[in-house]
Amino acid sequence: MTDKYLKRVLYIDLSKLRYWVEDREDLFEKWLGGTGVAVQLLKEELPKNADPLGPENVIVFAIGPLVGYYPLASKTVAVFRSPLTGNYGESHAGGRSAIAMRMAGYGAIVIKGASRIPIYISIINDKIYFRDASAYWGMGSSYTVGRVIRENEPYAGHRTIMRIGKAGENLVRFACVVTETYRHFGRLGLGAVFGSKKLKALVIAGRRELPVINKRAYREIYDEIYNIATKSPVMKKYHDIGTPVNILTLNEIGALPTLNLKQNKFDYAEKISGEKLAEQYLGRRVACAHCPVACIHIATWREPYVDEPYFYKTKFVSYDYEPIYSLGTMLGIRDTVGLLRLLEQVEIFGLDAMSTGVILAWATEALEKGIITEAQTLVKLEWGNYENYLSAIRYIVTQPNEFYSDLAKGVEFAAGKYGGLEFALAFGKNEMPGYHTGPAAHLTHLTGSRHSHLDSAGYSLDQKTIGQELSPEETIDRLIKEESWRQILSSLVICFFARGLYKPEIIVKALKPLGYNYTTDELTKLGEEIYRAKYKLKLELGFKLSDLRIPERILKTPSAKGTISKEYLQKALEYF
Numbered sequence: 015m016t017d018k019y020l021k022r023v024l025y026i027d028l029s030k031l032r033y034w035v036e037d038r039e040d041l042f043e044k045w046l047g048g049t050g051v052a053v054q055l056l057k058e059e060l061p062k063n064a065d066p067l068g069p070e071n072v073i074v075f076a077i078g079p080l081v082g083y084y085p086l087a088s089k090t091v092a093v094f095r096s097p098l099t100g101n102y103g104e105s106h107a108g109g110r111s112a113i114a115m116r117m118a119g120y121g122a123i124v125i126k127g128a129s130r131i132p133i134y135i136s137i138i139n140d141k142i143y144f145r146d147a148s149a150y151w152g153m154g155s156s157y158t159v160g161r162v163i164r165e166n167e168p169y170a171g172h173r174t175i176m177r178i179g180k181a182g183e184n185l186v187r188f189a190c191v192v193t194e195t196y197r198h199f200g201r202l203g204l205g206a207v208f209g210s211k212k213l214k215a216l217v218i219a220g221r222r223e224l225p226v227i228n229k230r231a232y233r234e235i236y237d238e239i240y241n242i243a244t245k246s247p248v249m250k251k252y253h254d255i256g257t258p259v260n261i262l263t264l265n266e267i268g269a270l271p272t273l274n275l276k277q278n279k280f281d282y283a284e285k286i287s288g289e290k291l292a293e294q295y296l297g298r299r300v301a302c303a304h305c306p307v308a309c310i311h312i313a314t315w316r317e318p319y320v321d322e323p324y325f326y327k328t329k330f331v332s333y334d335y336e337p338i339y340s341l342g343t344m345l346g347i348r349d350t351v352g353l354l355r356l357l358e359q360v361e362i363f364g365l366d367a368m369s370t371g372v373i374l375a376w377a378t379e380a381l382e383k384g385i386i387t388e389a390q391t392l393v394k395l396e397w398g399n400y401e402n403y404l405s406a407i408r409y410i411v412t413q414p415n416e417f418y419s420d421l422a423k424g425v426e427f428a429a430g431k432y433g434g435l436e437f438a439l440a441f442g443k444n445e446m447p448g449y450h451t452g453p454a455a456h457l458t459h460l461t462g463s464r465h466s467h468l469d470s471a472g473y474s475l476d477q478k479t480i481g482q483e484l485s486p487e488e489t490i491d492r493l494i495k496e497e498s499w500r501q502i503l504s505s506l507v508i509c510f511f512a513r514g515l516y517k518p519e520i521i522v523k524a525l526k527p528l529g530y531n532y533t534t535d536e537l538t539k540l541g542e543e544i545y546r547a548k549y550k551l552k553l554e555l556g557f558k559l560s561d562l563r564i565p566e567r568i569l570k571t572p573s574a575k576g577t578i579s580k581e582y583l584q585k586a587l588e589y590f
Contacts (some may be wrong), residue, residue: 016225016529018078019119020047023055026142028211029127031070033142035120042121047076047078048505049104050544051556052093056102056123057551064158066097067185067210069128076122078506081112082224084236085225085243086512088112088302091504095555096202097210098187098369098424099443101473102552104464105200105231107176108302111218112507114174118220127211134177134215136167139222147214151183155362156192163215171221172303179364181411182209186422188369188445192361196300196310198330200366202444202467232527238522243514244306252309252511253299257335258288261343262450266479269473271449272343274375274437275567278450278574286338287495290350297330299481301511339448340356340371341491345378346397358405363411372445373425374406380434381511390417413459426563436566441465442557451567452476452575453582460562460583461490463499463548468510470497476575486586494545494590501544502537559587 016278021039036082038051045051052074064070073094078085090111096103102137107217113590115123125135125553129144132151136143142462149508156179163175174193181189182205189205190198199205208214239349243249251259264270265283272280286291288311296315301307309583313333338550341347360367378395388394392409393402413419420428425445429438439446441459447467449455454472462469471495475484499518500510516524518534532540569580 016227017079019222020077020116020121021122022250023118023122023124024137024142025125026123026125028125028129028133028213031144034171038122041512043546046502046540047121048076048089049089049093049501049548050505050540051122052076052091052104052194053544053548053551056093057547059124059126059341060095060515062554064095066095066100067206069211069243070126071095071205071207071210073125073204074122075111075115076246076507077112077115079528079530080506082116082304083232083528084304085240086305086307086509086515087506088305089504089507089509090115091507092191092199092204094204094207094216094437095463097185097206098203101442101555101557102463102548103204103541105190105199105201105204106468106504106507107191107193107197108305108509109174109197109304110172111174111176111193111197113303114172114218114220116220116224117222118218125213127210129212132214134163134210134213134217135218137219138169139220142363150214152180153174154238155179156361156364157195159215160192160195163217167217167219168465169219171219173217173219175215175217177215177364178205178208178213179362181363181365182206184411184413184422185209186365186411187424188366190366192364196312197302198366200406201368201464202365205364211433223445226527227529229526235520235523235527239515239520240306242280243512245540247514248514249307249511251309255288255292256309256311256333258291258311258333258338260335261287261338262289262573264449264451267451267574268478268572269337269449269476270343271439271446271448271450273346274344274379274441275446275450275571276379278571280346282345283343285348285350286342286353290409291333295350300332305509307419307511314355325338329354329358331361333357336448337371339369340368341403342371343448344371344375345400347403348398352400356400356403356407363407365407366410369424369445370407370410373410373421373438374403374426376425376434376438377406377421379437380429380432383434385433386417390415392431409450436564439565439567441565446565449473449476450571450573451579452480454479454484454493455573456564456568457489457577457583457586457590458493460564460587461493461559463545463552468499470494476573480575486582490586490590493548498541498545499538500541501548502541505544559590562587
C-alpha cells in the first residue's frame with residue numbers, strides 16, 4: 015500500500031460532537047477497502063440489538079485502493095442497519111464522494127450517536143467542523159439545500175455534498191441521501207438514518223497528491239483501461255442512451271414489470287423509453303469523478319409559471335432505467351413530461367425512486383380491489399394519473415394520516431397491515447427492482463446481501479439463458495460465484511457498469527503500481543471471504559432465509575423465461 019492515508023479511519027460521535035482518527039492498516043491490508051472494510055467496521059461498532067433509527071445505529075462510508083487512480087473507480091460504499099428491513103443495509107453512490115474522501119485523507123468514515131439539534135458536518139482535510147443546520151431543516155427541496163451549503167462551504171479542491179431532503183427528516187424508511195444533485199445513496203433508507211441522527215448533510219473536501227511506486231507501469235495499465243472504457247460497445251451504450259435502453263429491450267422479451275406486475279409488457283413503453291428521452295429531452299450528460307463514460311443523463315423541459323403563460327422555467331432531472339420502471343411502467347405513466355415531473359418530485363424530497371413507485375403501485379391495486387379507500391389515499395390513485403401520484407408522493411413524506419405513515423414504512427409493512435400481500439412486491443422487505451426476467455432475478459432479490467438486482471445479477475443470467483433450463487443448484491452456484499467476485503469490485507471500489515472491463519487479470523495489473531501484490535486466485539478467495547463475512551453479519555442481525563416471503567404475483571405473471579415455479583424457487587433457497 016503506497017498511500018498511507020487510505021488506512022486512516024475518521025470516527026465521528028454526534029452525541030458528543032467529537033471526532034478522532036485511527037490508523038486501521040489491519041483492516042485495509044486484510045480486507046482491501048470499500049465493502050470489505052466497511053463490513054468489518056460495522057461489525058465492530060454496531061450493537062446487535064441497535065434500533066435502526068436510534069443513536070446506536072452506525073453509518074460507515076468506505077472507499078478502495080483504485081479510487082482516484084483509474085477510470086470508473088468512482089464509488090463510495092455506505093453500510094448501516096436498514097430502517098426498511100431491520101437488517102444489514104448497503105448502498106453505493108458515485109459522483110465526487112469517493113474522490114473527495116480520498117483527497118481529504120480518509121479510507122473510511124464511521125458516524126455514530128445522534129445530535130440534539132440539526133447539524134451538518136464539514137470535513138476539510140484534517141479539519142472537522144460541526145455546523146448548525148437548523149436553518150436547513152425543513153427546506154422544501156434537496157436541490158436548495160445543496161445549493162446553499164455549496165455557497166457557504168467554498169473550497170477549490172475535490173468536494174462532495176451529501177444531504178437529505180424532507181423524506182429523511184420525516185424518517186421515511188426508504189429515504190435516500192442525495193449527492194451532487196444527480197447521484198444517490200439509494201435503497202434501504204440511509205436518508206432516514208441521517209434524519210434520525212439530525213444529520214442534514216455531510217461535506218467532504220480535500221486536495222493532495224496520490225503516490226505511485228512504478229509510474230511507467232501505472233501509465234501503461236491506465237492507458238489500457240482507459241482505451242477499453244472509451245472504445246467498448248457496452249460503455250458506448252451507457253454513454254449514448256444509458257440504462258434506459260433497458261425499457262424497450264425488456265419490454266420486447268416480456269420482462270418489464272408493468273401495472274404492479276399485472277403485466278410483463280407496457281403498451282406505451284416507447285413514450286418513456288431511453289430512445290425517446292434521448293431524442294427529445296436529453297439536455298446533457300454528466301460523469302462521476304474520473305469517468306470517461308458519462309452515463310448520467312439529464313432531461314430538460316420547460317414549464318410555464320403560474321398565471322404567467324409566456325414566462326417559462328427550465329427544469330432538469332436525471333433519469334435511469336430503475337426510476338423509469340418504478341415511476342413509469344409500474345404506474346402506467348404514458349406521458350413523458352408527467353414521468354419527468356414524478357422523477358423530479360422524488361429528487362426534491364430525497365426518496366428512493368424504486369421503493370416509492372412499487373409502494374404506489376401496490377396502493378393503486380389495493381384501491382382498485384377495495385382493500386383500502388379513497389378516504390385513506392386522499393386522492394384517487396389510478397394508472398397513468400401522474401398528477402394524483404405527485405400528490406401521493408408528497409403525502410408519503412408529510413404523512414397527513416395513518417395510511418401514509420404506514421406507506422412510509424414500506425410496502426411489506428403496509429400490505430401486512432391492510433392486506434394484499436399477494437401482490438406486494440418486496441423481497442426481504444425491500445421493494446422489487448425492475449427485472450422480471452426469470453427465476454434467477456428473483457433469487458437474487460431474495461438471497462442478495464442487499465436484496466438488490468445489483469447483488470448477483472440474476473437478471474443477466476436469465477437473459478443469457480433464455481431457452482435453456484438451469485437446475486436450481488446450478489443457478490445458485492452461478493449467483494454465488496458472481497456475488498463473491500462483486501465483493502472485490504465493491505471493495506476496490508469499481509462501478510459495476512465496468513465489471514466486464516475490470517477482469518481479474520486487469521485488476522492484478524492495476525494494483526501492482528500501487529504497492530499491492532495479488533494473484534487472481536487470491537482475489538477470488540478474498541471475494542468469497544468478504545461475502546461470507548457479510549452474510550455472517552446479516553445472520554447475526556437477525557436475517558433468516560426461512561422468513562423470506564415469495565410474492566405470489568411473480569409466480570402468476572409470466573417472465574421472459576416463462577412462468578416461474580414456486581417449487582423451483584424453494585428448492586433453490588434450500589440449496590442456498
